[in-house]
């Protein structure tokens with residue numbers, strides 16, 4: 301086969317093949333079907349929203365995707381490979397990183413260290429090399445510091461690198477959590493209510509940042525958010541959950557006008 | 570500077586502070602060596618110094634688990650006893666000359682204690698939560714009962730006749746000097762190893778687990794592995810401390826390694842500041858020397874400790890040093906930080 305053709309195929313592959321697929325995903329908590337028959341497929345560099353009323357099962361979907369819970373039914377594939385039964389840290393290594401609804405930073409560590417922890421899995425020097433201060437230690441540490449600072453500067457956090465994470469204002473903590481997730485070098489980024497608690501200016505800025513991240517780091521983004529203008533403004537595709545089931549999915553425009561969705565939100569509130 | 574980074578050489582600024590610390594250590598070592606050699610420090614006092622260095626090893630290693638990893642351990646004395654008996658039995662029965670048997674015994678003590686660390690740690694650390702406290706507590710008690718029940722450990726009578734670390738016939742001053750040299754450098758080695766571990770990528774992973782285990786796991790940290798690593802490393806050094814203790818005292822009494830002793834070590838780590846190595850050193854030194862001033866109040870020792878603990882918890886709940894470290898090189902670094910700060914800013918833009 302000609303090289304050019306091969307490259308073309310690869311190129312096609314890159315854009316068309318879904319990076320993350322969920323099929324018939326379900327989990328039962330003591331009789332409660334928290335998630336049932338959830339399915340979606342996320343393309344490369346796509347920004348998808350997962351929305352729904354409180355308690356719909358959105359965070360649970362994230363927990364299933366990241367191996368925090370093992371699904372009762374269904375299949376999850378990352379780049380065509382099943383990740384079912386893998387541990388959370390393994391899934392992160394394979395390429396799914398996340399943030400948490402309630403910020404979970406390493407509070408007493410520096411901003412820089414928060415990011416460096418997530419880069420640990422890409423580093424190679426052994427514990428012995430670290431203890432003995434072998435060249436590999438100094439080389440990798442220097443490289444990782446540079447990379448971490450670069451990443452922090454994307455979020456305008458470079459001047460806070462030495463601060464303890466807990467001393468950052470709320471909005472910056474949210475940003476740091478995204479930076480930390482990106483530090484794991486993921487293919488898919490899961491954001492659980494990234495705009496929660498942000499003011500309108502911060503929210504608008506966050507929208508730009510997420511788009512920028514997608515373009516710059518070539519990640520697909522799946523995000524949970526209650527702020528509708530945020531969701532409508534940034535997502536290319538939406539999946540709506542209610543009582544653990546998908547009640548609608550499609551473009552923001554389609555979803556917005558879907559009577560089921562309207563009913564769910566009105567009924568939910 | 571960038572060139573240095575690429576080649577993996579130690580940055581010059583670091584090299585300077587390492588050199589300063591090494592020089593200070595050497596001076597301290599020589600100073601006390603001379604003081605012991607010429608009799609200014611008598612045998613009794615040098616004995617206390619030996620205990621002090623052993624306590625530093627115990628406290629710093631415990632701090633790795635309880636301070637940096639954030640898991641409570643209530644059986645550190647148990648690992649110490651494993652090391653103590655291992656080394657003592659080895660030097661007693663190996664038939665090797667003591668000058669060879671002792672260093673081998675030290676390593677063996679650490680390794681056997683580490684093996685016990687794996688056996689205890691694997692089931693305890695796979696679970697999230699404070700199971701380690703309970704399981705190490707149980708381990709400390711069980712190991713003591715086993716030692717009491719066995720014949721080869723000397724049972725309740727204790728293990729006697731553990732050889733001194735120099736060949737028979739050596740004079741008391743040489744023995745004091747040999748002990749001092751061993752405990753001094755092994756304490757230094759322990760501190761340096763644990764300090765270097767903590768500031769490496771592996772140490773960061775361990776600290777991240779303390780901060781938030783769920784987030785650490787989600788950041789790609791193999792939490793079970795790192796928890797076990799830190800715990801086993803601590804057990805290793807507790808074993809080393811045990812081997813030194815056995816050959817310092819010469820007699821092993823299983824009741825020495827009881828729950829109270831585990832708590833005492835924990836107390837030192839807490840008082841110094843969980844997560845501060847220098848804090849651990851300071852607390853270990855202070856709490857080894859303090860009882861010497863309290864002779865005659867032996868019965869009230871634990872009470873006095875409790876009062877100190879309460880006072881510290883009231884006024885400085887994070888311990889003497891919190892999570893901070895004291896270092897001369899740190900002060901040096903702070904003096905020159907303006908330069909590097911400017912550099913970093915330049916790089917960011």
Ligand SMILES: Nc1ncnc2c1ncn2[C@@H]1O[C@H](COP(=O)(O)OP(=O)(O)OP(=O)(O)O)[C@@H](O)[C@H]1O
Pocket residue numbers: 329332334352353354355356357358359360361401
């Ligand atoms: N570990 C668990 N055990 C039992 N029930 C659970 C567990 N985790 C979640 N649930 C239940 O599953 C349902 C879905 O919860 P989930 O947190 O996924 O909702 P959500 O859509 O993220 O809601 P919100 O918008 O409030 O964050 C809820 O009823 C919740 O109580």
Ligand SMILES: [Mg+2]
Pocket residue numbers: 358359360401
């Ligand atoms: Mg949620």
